[in-house]
Amino acid sequence: MTFANLSELEAQIEAIKDQKKLVKGDKEKEAALALQLKELNVQKAQFGKSSEQQKNKITVKVPKGTRDFNDKEMAVREHMFDTIKSVFKKHGAVTIDTPVFELKEILSGKYGEDSKLIYDLKDQGGEICSLRYDLTVPFARFLAMNRDYQNIKRYHIAKVYRRDNPSINKGRMREFNQCDFDIAGTYEPMVPDAEVIKVAVEILEKLDIGSFFVKLNNRKILDGMFQVCGVPQEKIRAISSAVDKLDKMSWEDVKKEMTEEKGLAPEVADRIGKYVSLKGGADLCEKLIADSTLYSNASAKAGIDEMKTLFVYLDIFGITDKISFDLSLARGLDYYTGVIYEAVFNSTSEETSGVGSIAAGGRYDGLVGMFSGTEVPCVGVSIGIERVYAILMAKQSQSVKTTSTEVYVSAVDGQLAERMKICKELWDNNINAEFTYKASPKIKNQLATCEKQQIPFAIIIGSSEVQQGVVKVKELATGTEESVSRAEMVSYLKAKLGK
């Protein structure tokens, strides 16, 4: 509430005191009014201080780790979202929506060590809730609650929240968008997995960010590999997360972590080292099948057979040139049970170096069962939209067109009512049009706005045009001007705009 002067504020304080008397006995209302009184008295104490002083009182900023996006940034983001959505839709996906917060217990025990990054809502009476940490767990919760959605191909573009240490340079924010595509249902093995990878590749190609490739592996192979190398069962998770660091650390350092920090025998580490250096395509499947030690392990065999099948399908989809079967890929999240993948950007510029993973996902067959007791196998991918956005912004060379305006209606001599009439006619005929809200704007300024906003056409009128019942139409790209009768204005512009 703003008050023009102190007496108005004081009058309001009196009014609330009156109200408080009236609601005597109703404790909730009394408390609410008492709170208001308190706030007003604080305002009263501030009153008369300069606006500069008042400004110093409230810090006008966004919370740490969050940010606004202005019109130019949103134009780039919306184009990016539309591109991604068009590929999701090309593959027949539908979308669903879930609340931004979930019951805290739904999120508990799903993210391992990272659970500490979950944002909780304050307990204001009622249920205990947390902001969603990703879109996968809410999707699994949705599937568990909706038994008629056991087969669904869905996408979801929405914000998620992590109380992480923000780093603008690393693009790590506390609020950021995720773009997820998942296929749920029991199907022919590896067919949905292949389509999910195809979708990721199509999106990254269509976004035109530059060169990238997709690392591919399988949790079943990893588990089998650790077993045959002699990793004790209880150390598998720890060793797996050490392996996952191979994209940032040398083998020597990873080995050191395994042996010195995690107490693995050096000869076991060396056996792992031999495996995790293996990279290739479909040929690597044959190599692993020929490794009788590994292939005789049930888990490894299952994984290798899956990869062999997957490569057949990836070949049909024409994307094997983008794939690197890489035994060092382990992925952090606990819930993966089969194929895992990560798309990596080949940066050529300093600005976007270290961008790293730009899409990632895998198969998670156990998550829905944690909620419903009934397993619904799922496979999905999440596009690392904030990283893609950083790459696109770094590439952005010219100024972005932020509006969809097609015609800017201007006048040399005011003509406010006439400009409004013309706009009305254009709007009613589905032509995107604007005029300035000033009574006597300078024509120079109007045309400058038109040019700055990259609006393709300007209508220019003056008293003589109004008298003659015509408008001048200027095409900004060519600079040509044509006089068109008012009666033909709409059809002329529609033809020019290809509408």
Added chain:
Amino acid sequence: MTFANLSELEAQIEAIKDQKKLVKGDKEKEAALALQLKELNVQKAQFGKSSEQQKNKITVKVPKGTRDFNDKEMAVREHMFDTIKSVFKKHGAVTIDTPVFELKEILSGKYGEDSKLIYDLKDQGGEICSLRYDLTVPFARFLAMNRDYQNIKRYHIAKVYRRDNPSINKGRMREFNQCDFDIAGTYEPMVPDAEVIKVAVEILEKLDIGSFFVKLNNRKILDGMFQVCGVPQEKIRAISSAVDKLDKMSWEDVKKEMTEEKGLAPEVADRIGKYVSLKGGADLCEKLIADSTLYSNASAKAGIDEMKTLFVYLDIFGITDKISFDLSLARGLDYYTGVIYEAVFNSTSEETSGVGSIAAGGRYDGLVGMFSGTEVPCVGVSIGIERVYAILMAKQSQSVKTTSTEVYVSAVDGQLAERMKICKELWDNNINAEFTYKASPKIKNQLATCEKQQIPFAIIIGSSEVQQGVVKVKELATGTEESVSRAEMVSYLKAKLGK
């Protein structure tokens, strides 16, 4: 984390105990691991109980006052959002984005009594934040922070949060979408105000919800009216909120509230009663000008003059037939300073009766100044999207098409690889296509899916088609089937789809 069996879970507990020893001294890491251990031990205690028992432990539901939207509901919502966006864009608006939570002090003191409905985040160390209550205050905060955005026409479609008592019947939720359109900047009086009302009318017409009208009033007239009627300054807010109830209560009851509850003299109430019964169009301006008592009040005069100007512009925009100048409209929010309006749905069915206000807004010239000390005049409207959605869902008679799929690729005898090849070719040529992930699906089921999802074309193959290098294309609407060579398949479908 899911565990296939108890020993796997126990192994994990041992592994974390090991990790905890390794990080000894690092209190943060130790605490995180301790938390994990606690959770795992709870899981261990649960292990072996039936899934039914486990299910009873976690309540799998969404938080009170929130909801999921499934694919069919989202198809209706997305169509609604797209329609609204197209009108915003037609009028040259850009979009911005702001975080879902703000510093608590940004929201404090903006919503009067309703401040108690604000959701706070838990204090987990760091800043104290709250979920946004509307999109207007974050917009004002953005304008205060960005001095080069003093003139902007922006829309924002996003979710807001109110810890209100939810009521499904009344469509009152704790999480819901708002669609806001606002014009900021110092301009010729009433011109942006007229365009905002025009935008609201265009949207409601385009959404095709049925009959509606727009109540219009001006805070300046209300303030002047209360003054000339003899309402004591300190009672103006309370009396104004009593007047605002006239759409739901009779004048007798409102008068009773004014006199008995709020202590207003009966003769003052009667004078108000005379004014608030006035309704009309531009003619009402003349009537109020002729009322020398009212028109000699400075605030009332300013308001009446504004309305007279506004009606000239509304007439140019061709929407006066939708407008009811109504002196009983007061609007709840404190920050309005001039023109106020509310679009009301004329319900004809029981299902949507009581839907009431479907868009509302007004001029708020003081809000930005509360943050920056510099005033930025603003006027805006918020489309009551959840109510519009309720109306659209009630009207929905046939089943909704949820996917954008254009071609369903099926086979009479399996042909998984061949179906995948065809889909790949279609996707690569920007045709939206799907196939089922089963190896040997029944043709009957495939065509049933195609029909159910309202996919316009089906491709049907079998071994003979594969051998001959042709495909059968079935047009679902007509039932006609044509044999097309594989080489011509894409161009044939593109022509049929008008691509």
